[in-house]
Amino acid sequence: xxxxxxxxxxxxxxxxxxxxxxxxxxxxxxxxxxxxxxxxxxxxxxxxxxxxxxxxxxxxxxxxxxxxxxxxxxxxxxxxxxxxxxxxxxxxxxxxxxxxxxxxxxxxxxxxxxxxxxxxxxxxxxxxxxxxxxxxxx
Amino acid sequence: xxxxxxxxxxxxxxxxxxxxxxxxxxxxxxxxxxxxxxxxxxxxxxxxxxxxxxxxxxxxxxxxxxxxxxxxxxxxxxxxxxxxxxxxxxxxxxxxxxxxxxxxxxxxxxxxxxxxxxxxxxxxxxxxxxxxxxxxxxxxxxxxxxxxxxxxxxxxxxxxxxxxxxxxxxxxxxxxxxxxxxxxxxxxxxxxxxxxxxxxxxxxxxxxxxxxxxxxxxxxxxxxxxxxxxxxxxxxxxxxxxxxxxxxxxxxxxxxxxxxxxxxxxxxxxxxxxxxxxxxxxxxxxxxxxxxxxxxxxxxxxxxxxxxxxxxxxxxxxxxxxxxxxxxxxxxxxxxxxxxxxxxxxxxxxxxxxxxxxxxxxxxxxxxxxxxxxxxxxxxxxxxxxxxxxxxxxxxxxxxxxxxxxxx
Numbered sequence: 001x002x003x004x005x006x007x008x009x010x011x012x013x014x015x016x017x018x019x020x021x022x023x024x025x026x027x028x029x030x031x032x033x034x035x036x037x038x039x040x041x042x043x044x045x046x047x048x049x050x051x052x053x054x055x056x057x058x059x060x061x062x063x064x065x066x067x068x069x070x071x072x073x074x075x076x077x078x079x080x081x082x083x084x085x086x087x088x089x090x091x092x093x094x095x096x097x098x099x100x101x102x103x104x105x106x107x108x109x110x111x112x113x114x115x116x117x118x119x120x121x122x123x124x125x126x127x128x129x130x131x132x133x134x135x136x137x138x
Numbered sequence: 139x140x141x142x143x144x145x146x147x148x149x150x151x152x153x154x155x156x157x158x159x160x161x162x163x164x165x166x167x168x169x170x171x172x173x174x175x176x177x178x179x180x181x182x183x184x185x186x187x188x189x190x191x192x193x194x195x196x197x198x199x200x201x202x203x204x205x206x207x208x209x210x211x212x213x214x215x216x217x218x219x220x221x222x223x224x225x226x227x228x229x230x231x232x233x234x235x236x237x238x239x240x241x242x243x244x245x246x247x248x249x250x251x252x253x254x255x256x257x258x259x260x261x262x263x264x265x266x267x268x269x270x271x272x273x274x275x276x277x278x279x280x281x282x283x284x285x286x287x288x289x290x291x292x293x294x295x296x297x298x299x300x301x302x303x304x305x306x307x308x309x310x311x312x313x314x315x316x317x318x319x320x321x322x323x324x325x326x327x328x329x330x331x332x333x334x335x336x337x338x339x340x341x342x343x344x345x346x347x348x349x350x351x352x353x354x355x356x357x358x359x360x361x362x363x364x365x366x367x368x369x370x371x372x373x374x375x376x377x378x379x380x381x382x383x384x385x386x387x388x389x390x391x392x393x394x395x396x397x398x399x400x401x402x403x404x405x406x407x408x409x410x411x412x413x414x415x416x417x418x419x420x421x422x423x424x425x426x427x428x429x430x431x432x433x434x435x436x437x438x439x440x441x442x443x444x445x446x447x448x449x450x451x452x453x454x455x456x457x458x459x460x461x462x463x464x465x466x467x468x469x470x471x472x473x474x475x476x477x478x479x480x481x482x483x484x485x486x487x488x489x490x491x492x493x494x495x496x497x498x499x500x501x502x503x504x505x506x507x508x509x510x511x512x513x514x515x516x517x518x519x520x521x522x523x524x525x526x527x528x529x530x531x532x533x534x535x536x537x538x539x540x541x542x543x544x545x546x
């Protein structure tokens with residue numbers, strides 16, 4: 001499948017042909033400030049009537065990763081992720097492809113990651129409830 | 139200045155090479171088999187040098203650790219198996235190292251090691267929490283050099299150099315020991331020299347110390363000079379056991395017995411150096427093991443990690459390290475024999491070596507990642523040879539563990 005979508009701002013340098021599996025899946029994600037925000041756990045595809053499917057978003061979190069692991073372990077990981085999500089909504093965190101600003105072999109950098117992003121909520125909860133209560137955390 | 143920095147790094151690598159696994163396996167094999175198992179120590183060290191260099195090169199060139207790339211290159215299921223195996227083994231090793239710290243403190247204080255284990259656990263956690271990475275590496279690595287006392291002891295003991303040399307070139311079990319037991323300790327020596335988490339730690343340490351392509355020379359000096367000289371310390375511990383422990387039938391199954399040759403040769407001073415060396419070696423390895431649990435988890439899931447950021451900026455990483463230290467301390471406090479635990483952890487570690495080697499070999503060959511720093515023919519020849527050997531030792535490890543009941 002092709003992920004050569006035109007992006008609104010900085011143009012991305014992409015190899016002439018690439019498959020999403022080697023280019024996107026499990027790649028490290030950073031926000032615009034360089035903070036790690038997780039890995040690309042799955043992809044969201046849309047299937048327009050007039051053409052091949054396109055990647056519309058990168059998906060993150062256990063509810064995206066669980067089904068890719070499969071079997072009992074994958075199901076458990078999916079369910080754990082679902083329980084931790086607001087309203088137990090199983091749909092994973094998504095990053096629209098239009099928010100991707102850097103995409104290369106070692107990283108994907110994106111802008112506009114909201115504070116409600118699952119990985120950020122977990123990090124924030126552990127920071128406030130455990131790490132910051134121990135003297136010398138900053 | 140550059141030379142000083144490289145020398146310091148190499149000395150740190152020498153002191154940091156030895157851990158509870160080396161102390162226990164070298165002591166026992168020297169006492170029971172003379173130097174007939176030196177080949178196993180050499181094989182393990184060769185693997186550590188070849189794959190340490192590869193892992194370090196990947197880190198310096200790509201600015202990514204090897205574990206970081208495992209998921210990306212080898213798929214989510216392989217990566218998950220690798221993650222679970224790595225964390226489980228690293229925790230076993232951490233528990234063994236904490237036991238080792240406790241035993242070293244018992245030698246110094248005559249207070250039972252179990253009372254020292256929680257203190258050691260706390261000190262390990264505190265080091266992770268507050269002590270800067272380079273300070274931690276340098277101080278503990280340099281203190282570990284106290285183990286040079288075993289080299290000195292060799293020259294003060296009635297060492298039969300001719301017999302030692304003869305053992306090395308005639309590798310076969312002594313008449314009193316079975317082939318299975320001898321091979322079990324061979325596997326344990328490989329596993330002691332080549333601990334999987336140490337490769338992940340070496341790679342993550344490269345990020346902590348901000349290596350780049352310009353630091354390749356320094357990294358290679360650590361791997362090519364530091365690791366072999368570290369192995370020489372292991373060899374000295376093994377050789378010093380031969381004239382002291384073997385004649386009186388002491389099996390080297392306690393850390394105090396491993397230290398005995400230094401005491402016989404050099405008295406109280408020898409004892410002091412041995413204890414400092416034991417403490418530094420096991421404590422450094424405990425810190426590295428505890429950090430490694432956090433490193434691999436964070437790199438698998440793509441969190442912020444490392445000691446180069448403040449704990450509050452890597453909360454998940456620090457929570458994993460903390461939980462790792464607590465769990466391993468609890469395991470050691472079950473009064474499980476630390477020496478037995480060490481043997482089991484190094485032999486199970488040997489079984490997992492191919493899981494560690496494979497991704498490193500794949501990534502070091504990836505030209506997209508590595509450009510013209512990818513593996514050349516020579517690195518691949520050595521890499522594939524070591525990989526093949528690691529598969530054989532891996533297959534032998536668990537059957538030997540069961541047949542010999544962990545080398546009884």
